Amino acid sequence: MLIFATSDKGGTGRSVTSSNILYRSALQGSDVCYLDFDFGSPTAGAIFNIAAVAHGTTRGGLHEYLDGALAEPQRIEVWAESDRASLRERPPGAGRLVLLPGDAGGGEFPATREHVERCADLFLRLEEEFDLSLVDLSAGRSWATQMVLAATAMPKLRSVRCRWLVFHRWTRQHVLAASGLVYGPRGILDIGTRAGHDYDELLNSLRFVRTAVVDPDSPELEGLKPAQVAWLRECNQDLLELASVSRVGRTMLIGSVPLDPVLQWREQLISDNDVHARKIANLETVEAFSLLAKLIVDDSAWEML
Amino acid sequence: MLTLGEVHTGLLQNSTALSLDHTTQLLDLLVGQRVRRSERPIAYAVSPDQLTGVDCRLPTASGRVTRGVGTVVSHAAVTGGHVVQGSTYTRLDRAASNRRLIWSHYLSRPGRVETIGKVDFSDVAQGFLSPAPQPQTLNLGAVSARLMDVVQSSPRLDRRPPFRTKRTRLRWAIRPAPDATAEPRGTFRVESDTLRTLELTAPHDDVSALVELCEDLALHDWLLTTLLSLMEFSLTGPGTRAQKIDRLRPAIDCLLHLWMPAARLDESVLPVWRDLEHRPGFTRQWQTSVTRIRDQVTLSTIALLEAPAR
Ligand SMILES: Nc1ncnc2c1ncn2[C@@H]1O[C@H](COP(=O)(O)OP(=O)(O)O)[C@@H](O)[C@H]1O
Ligand SMILES: [Mg+2]
Numbered sequence: 001m002l003i004f005a006t007s008d009k010g011g012t013g014r015s016v017t018s019s020n021i022l023y024r025s026a027l028q029g030s031d032v033c034y035l036d037f038d039f040g041s042p043t044a045g046a047i048f049n050i051a052a053v054a055h056g057t058t059r060g061g062l063h064e065y066l067d068g069a070l071a072e073p074q075r076i077e078v079w080a081e082s083d084r085a086s087l088r089e090r091p092p093g094a095g096r097l098v099l100l101p102g103d104a105g106g107g108e109f110p111a112t113r114e115h116v117e118r119c120a121d122l123f124l125r126l127e128e129e130f131d132l133s134l135v136d137l138s139a140g141r142s143w144a145t146q147m148v149l150a151a152t153a154m155p156k157l158r159s160v161r162c163r164w165l166v167f168h169r170w171t172r173q174h175v176l177a178a179s180g181l182v183y184g185p186r187g188i189l190d191i192g193t194r195a196g197h198d199y200d201e202l203l204n205s206l207r208f209v210r211t212a213v214v215d216p217d218s219p220e221l222e223g224l225k226p227a228q229v230a231w232l233r234e235c236n237q238d239l240l241e242l243a244s245v246s247r248v249g250r251t252m253l254i255g256s257v258p259l260d261p262v263l264q265w266r267e268q269l270i271s272d273n274d275v276h277a278r279k280i281a282n283l284e285t286v287e288a289f290s291l292l293a294k295l296i297v298d299d300s301a302w303e304m305l
Numbered sequence: 306m307l308t309l310g311e312v313h314t315g316l317l318q319n320s321t322a323l324s325l326d327h328t329t330q331l332l333d334l335l336v337g338q339r340v341r342r343s344e345r346p347i348a349y350a351v352s353p354d355q356l357t358g359v360d361c362r363l364p365t366a367s368g369r370v371t372r373g374v375g376t377v378v379s380h381a382a383v384t385g386g387h388v389v390q391g392s393t394y395t396r397l398d399r400a401a402s403n404r405r406l407i408w409s410h411y412l413s414r415p416g417r418v419e420t421i422g423k424v425d426f427s428d429v430a431q432g433f434l435s436p437a438p439q440p441q442t443l444n445l446g447a448v449s450a451r452l453m454d455v456v457q458s459s460p461r462l463d464r465r466p467p468f469r470t471k472r473t474r475l476r477w478a479i480r481p482a483p484d485a486t487a488e489p490r491g492t493f494r495v496e497s498d499t500l501r502t503l504e505l506t507a508p509h510d511d512v513s514a515l516v517e518l519c520e521d522l523a524l525h526d527w528l529l530t531t532l533l534s535l536m537e538f539s540l541t542g543p544g545t546r547a548q549k550i551d552r553l554r555p556a557i558d559c560l561l562h563l564w565m566p567a568a569r570l571d572e573s574v575l576p577v578w579r580d581l582e583h584r585p586g587f588t589r590q591w592q593t594s595v596t597r598i599r600d601q602v603t604l605s606t607i608a609l610l611e612a613p614a615r
């Protein structure tokens with residue numbers, strides 16, 4: 001299965017959230033890989049703690065592969081090559097966790113027919129090997145998004161299952177932007193149908209993920225004054241309504257990730273150790289990632305709306 | 306003289322074993338040329354040979370620049386309706402002339418690449434077998450991988466494979482034996498989890514028998530690699546014995562009956578297999594794994610039989 005991670009804006013938490021979801025899938029036993037298609041700012045290396053590719057690789061990554069300069073993009077086995085000790089051991093029963101980094105100094109490029117072909121071939125090869133391939137796209141209406149929409153519309157990918165996750169923060173601006181990215185002009189549905197996708201099918205394979213959400217009922221807000229809590233509740237209510245009329249509401253939602261103190265400070269994977277032994281990250285955050293890892297492959301979460 | 310090749314092996318992207326007739330249609334890649342097939346000892350079909358023109362640098366261990374021009378041969382094969390291979394090879398010879406000739410010259414020598422300028426064949430062999438990638442040099446693996454892609458993306462396949470697994474690559478080189486009557490000898494190396502190399506010294510009179518040897522070896526190495534990784538995943542993961550057996554089911558259903566080393570090979574290349582059976586001992590490793598799986602299945606059956614009695 002191919003999962004495309006997108007967002008209208010940068011800084012939404014798309015890369016950090018999707019990396020953590022994928023990490024949880026691997027821990028749950030799936031063989032997974034992460035493709036850094038955010039060609040302008042490849043950051044996946046930093047999140048997986050692989051210093052050599054922290055800002056993209058210099059040894060032939062996805063950008064160079066798609067450009068036709070290499071036969072195979074570089075791959076990094078995270079369990080073997082991460083610089084973080086707690087990631088360097090594959091837990092029993094865990095699946096493979098592989099990173100395909102972007103290139104340092106890559107930048108966007110116009111997607112030609114050849115790019116689309118090579119992109120489709122890559123997806124098919126990864127499908128042979130991995131239960132899940134997650135493609136982290138660049139923010140907004142990018143060439144990368146057009147390319148993958150064109151590639152997945154090709155007849156040879158017809159029987160490959162594809163799902164889309166649209167990440168956004170829980171604010172007015174982000175709700176509207178995420179809605180525009182999906183439903184607006186030159187949005188995913190618009191470009192997708194022009195590339196040959198069926199509108200309803202594409203819409204049904206797409207869900208929203210809310211990131212860094214502050215729950216007004218959270219016990220952590222106990223220190224706030226009653227007026228502040230009341231105000232937060234009101235904002236939240238307004239947002240729920242806005243989301244619903246913008247078609248970003250409950251029926252299109254697959255999960256929410258709470259605001260986490262660790263992620264606020266650093267882009268990283270949250271290990272069980274960070275929660276249970278070091279007690280620096282919240283259990284709710286990891287539970288949200290684990291649940292999302294289950295839901296993205298659970299057909300009942302993707303039933304026709 | 307030097308012959309180089311690379312075989313890629315993977316799981317055919319279909320939910321069930323493809324019948325020999327369907328396999329034949331799948332591999333019918335060139336109009337007007339026949340797919341070769343055989344039923345025994347195991348269903349096997351191979352596509353017609355395809356030629357790819359090359360004009361590029363040759364890999365070298367020393368970094369010396371050597372140019373090669375000519376054609377490489379490749380074909381795709383399917384064994385047992387489950388395992389697909391892409392295989393590409395070419396023979397390198399010194400050109401008589403020091404410049405590139407017209408294409409018809411090279412086309413009349415299919416599967417040959419002529420080297421232009423100074424060349425040290427053992428340097429090229431070392432460079433080719435080296436696991437470090439040498440960008441912008443002769444890449445036979447890329448041709449094999451593309452050919453496999455063509456087969457794997459055929460609409461004749463349902464793309465619902467019984468399990469997911471890696472392709473493996475066997476990169477091989479044959480140097481002529483100093484003594485034309487000597488038996489062929491090979492050194493097999495596991496370079497990474499997906500790359501293996503085989504260095505052969507052999508008389509060069511029957512290259513196709515040697516190519517088949519490499520393909521057979523690649524097939525069995527893939528079977529063993531895949532079985533071991535399925536076992537590791539199934540047996541070390543969480544769950545009851547029944548759940549573990551369940552995870553092993555695809556291996557039991559589609560891999561166990563495919564082990565038939567050297568079944569189709571020419572007599573002349575058997576000494577290489579014999580050496581490899583001695584060390585690393587492919588069949589011994591395979592048998593150990595199969596026994597372990599059978600034991601698990603037996604234990605799980607016993608547990609099932611005993612369950613209602615309690
Ligand atoms: N649940 C969260 N709680 C707090 N901060 C978060 C959370 N998720 C992501 N972040 C932070 O938000 C910032 C942007 O995240 P990133 O994944 O790089 O965004 P994007 O890929 O959308 O540009 C990072 O500093 C990240 O650590
Ligand atoms: Mg990012």
